[in-house]
Amino acid sequence: MNNFIKLFAFVCMIFSVSMVNAQASKTATVAPDGLIVLDASTDLASEYVANISRFNFASFQEASTYFDKYISKTAGRGMSFFFDIPNQKMIIYIDAANQGLVPRKASGQVTAAELNFFLNEVHKGRI
Amino acid sequence: MKKLAILFCFFSAGTLFAAGGGGGSIFPIRTSMNGQKPAAYTCDTFxxxxxxxxxxxxxxTGASACPGGACTNPGYFAPYWETYQFKNTLLQPQCITISWTAQTAATCNISFAYTGTGPILLWTPTAAPCYGPPINMGSPGAVCMGTNVRYSLTIPECSPFTVFLANNNGSRNTYDLNIFNDKGDPAAIGCLGAECKKLITIGGTPVPTMTQWGLFIFGLVLLTFASVAIYNFAQRASVKE
Known part of the structure; x- marks a missing residue:
């Protein structure tokens, strides 16, 4: 009986971890012209995954060069980019508590829509 | 004596060109956001x-273009701020672009500008004041400035405006401020007490009028030529005698 409880607890733990991971990662899209848009339909997540297969990058270097304007403008400011070339994915990590991309408001948390505005300004070359 | 007069003429002409018809640019204005008035900002309104x-x-709400941007006011933090006041020295409205550049991106600094020299409106939980007509307001929108940001707004003729720079969170930065006109040239602006000028347009090309300094130096050159002419005339007269 004791072993059964332990096994049940272990299964629950694995299940909850996988649920947390599933919730933490949200979708981002990359337009044909390279504009990155985070899913703004729900609260800001710490991780977004975007499909970059349309660009058919052959190497990490190629992908990071293409997205360099975002990488250079966000370096050390709470947003970081990683590339999974075999799976043609881009993973965007966001440190909402320490981000320096959009200004802090006197009330309220940073939202995905606000970060999308920043990404759009970077894309247009205005920042 | 003749050589001396010629030398003086060259010097006068050189001075005229160096003056550029009325004074040099004060830009870029470099600020370290440390509460000290930047050396290049020669106005006394820091x-x-x-x-x-x-x-x-x-x-x-978004990056502003001329005539100005729509204001949104969730109340962005500005624990350190500084303002610069200028004047559109043209006798016509001027679309200006305010450009901030830095070598490295700090965490979050913000900027906006508005026409006039009124006080900075502050957000409170019960009221959300915004700059509205007839005041034009400009900003890059709700973004931290990074290393390079620019926005535009229209300044009415011969009118003052205020440029605001603040630290929102994290470290402050060192920025260079430049202000351009809609052609990308340095804008015709000065300190609050600056004299306003009229642009005369001939065939679509703006021709700036001569300022007081330009007139003074031009007069000096004329006087030099006159002195040389009188001297030559006197020399010739004495030779004839």
Whole structure:
């Protein structure tokens, strides 16, 4: 009986971890012209995954060069980019508590829509 | 004596060209956001300070273009701020672009500008003041400035305006401020007491009028030529005698 409880607890733990991971990662899209848009339909997540297969990058270097304007403008400011070339994915990590991309408001948390505005300004070359 | 007169003429002409018809640019203005008036900002209207508590400043909804941006006011923090006041020295409205550049991106600094020299409107939980007509407001929108940001707004003829720079969170930065006109050239602006000028347009090309300094130096050159002519005339007269 004791072993059964332990096994049940272990299964629950694995299940909850996988649920947390599933919730933490949200979708981002990359337009044909390279504009990155985070899913703004729900609260800001710490991780977004975007499909970059349309660009058919052959190497990490190629992908990071293409997205360099975002990488250079966000370096050390709470947003970081990683590339999974075999799976043609881009993973965007966001440190909402320490981000320096959009200004802090006197009330309220940073939202995905606000970060999308920043990404759009970077894309247009205005920042 | 003749050589001396010629040398003086060259010197006068050189001075005229160097003066550029009325004074050089004060830009770029480099600020370290440390409360000290930047050396290049020769006007006496530099202000700096700190806001504490739940106060904040407005920004525009998006990146502003001329005539100005729509204001939004969730109340952005500005624990350190500084302002610069200038004047459109043209006798016509001027679309200006305010450009901030830095070598490295700090965490979050913000900027906006508005026509006039009124006080900075502050957000409060019960009221959300915004700059509205007839005041034009400009900002890059709700973004931290990074290393390079620019926005535009229209300044009415011969009117003052205020440029605001603040630290929102994290470290402050060192920025260079430039202000351009809609052609990308340095804008015709000066300190609040500056004289306003009229642009005369001939065939679509703006021709600036001569300023007081330009007139003075031009007069000096004419006087030099006159002196040389009189001297030559006197020399010739004495030779004939």
């Amino acid at each position: 202000k700096s300070g700190a806001f504490t508590g739940q106060t904040g400043v407005p920004l525009t």
